[in-house]
Amino acid sequence: MKYISTRKHEETNIKTAILKGLADDGGLFMPEYIPQLDAGFFENLPNLSLQEIGFQVAKEFLGESISDDNLKEIINEVLNFEIPAVKISENIYSLELFHGPTMAFKDVGARFMARMMAYFSEGKPMKVVVATSGDTGSAVASGFFNVVGIEVYILYPKGKVSPLQEKQLTTWGGNIKALEIDGTFDDCQALAKQILSDEELNQKFTLTSANSINIARLIPQSFYYFWAFAQLEKLGKPIVFSVPSGNFGNLTAGLFTKKMGLPIHQFIASTNANDVIPKFLETGNYESKPSKQTISNAMDVGNPSNFERMKSLFNDDVSEFKKEIESYSFSDEATKETMIKVKNDFGYTLDPHGAVAYLGLEKYSEKSNEDFVGVLLETAHPAKFVEVVEEVLKGKIEIPEKLEAFNRKEKQSVEFPADFELVKAFLMEEK
Ligand SMILES: *Cc1c(COP(=O)(O)O)cnc(C)c1O
DSSP states (O other): OOEEESSSOOEOOOHHHHHHHHHHHHBBBBEEOOOOOHHHHHHHGGGGGGGHHHHHHHHHGGGGSSOOOHHHHHHHHHTTOOOEEEETTTEEEEOOOOOOOSSSSHHHHHEEEEHHHHHHHHTOOEEEEEEEEEEEHHHHHHTTTTTTTEEEEEEEETTOOHHHHHHHHOOTTEEEEEEEESOOOOHHHHHHHHHHOHHHHHHOOOOEOOTTOOOHHHHHHHHHHHHHHHHHGOOOOEEEEEEEEEHHHHHHHHHHHTTOOOOOOOOOEEEEOOHHHHHHHHHHHOOOOOOOOOOOGGGGSSSSSHHHHHHHHHTTHHHHHHHEEEEEEEOOOHHHEEEEEEEHHHHHOOOHHHHHHHHHHHHHHHHHHHEEOOOEEOBBBBGHHHHHHHHHHSSOOOOOHHHHHHHSOOOOEEEEEEHHHHHHHHEEEEE
16 A cells, blocks of 8 residues: 655655655555445444454554564554543433543554554654644553653643643653753744754754644544444444544545445534634635644644645535534633533433533434434543533532642653744754
């Protein structure tokens, strides 16, 4: 399988696509075609485990670039936690993607990417640079923690991540280093870009980025759509997925699965006030905007990076987009009301991102009047957003031991002003 940049000027194999992340022409890598799974796979789906699904699906994308045994081992390590479809109400299920080490769905993609990078770099020393506004950094850190040969540098904005997020970024030690930047997330991102393109640093080290555009983060995000079907197909109703979306990686992975043959009835792309995609589907015009701050802050994205991938999947045809995706934007107010309602009516605690997805299912149900099973992707454990959740629900929520463990550890970070030369000088001293 070849991988081709969405801007069409670069064609390579999966190994290079993963190690590079971004193509030289600025585009994102896509498989040259979406592989098809055969009828036997779908007939047998309810009998497969999550790990078996992961292996078969990943194999389609990776082909001969990795042996079956190595791939199985990686998949079993990556998917060593549950992804249950939990019933909220008669026809609504929450696909809980948050049972991994940092309790957000980004664990799935980051763990897979880390292992694939380690595999393809063949033990050659490598430095991974990642700028984060919160959750991505911790999932990447967790994914790469103790991976031999790889050093990770996380740049995060001082004072602009939650206390728990900061602990999740700064308490790893070992091969994970946290650089606390006195600036904004945009400063961190700019610094990361400068580091990655600096000639001297590139001469001394093999550098790569670990941001969300890497194809290795997308591939494993397709596994759990199949897995949801394996769990829910027996209900005998059409299945609708509502995906709380920011950069639209999760949704794009879902679109892959439908093209692979999974009979998904409808996708709903649910967003907060950052409504670039709902507006695009309404008007046919794509206009990026500065991001707006909301309580579902992992989706505060004004220029979703995977739009390029979706465009290439739909051959740039807005009517194709519209056939597959309904997209709605919801306010913080509506999000809070939904968190309260779902807690009161069904005893289920949604985090703000999951609540946006729940709203998407409700709205689609009203519009379509169809009888379906709605699956919302619950992308984070509510305790990751404890401040918001406790304020909205007016009560304490339980903090899982996995998160408490981060809180007990000592923060270790190196502080810098947002000054490239100083950060570079520090890196040049690294081994
Ligand atoms: C990153 C993130 C999202 C958005 O996912 P995309 O793939 O970027 O659309 C939603 N919820 C949470 C909790 C996240 O961390």
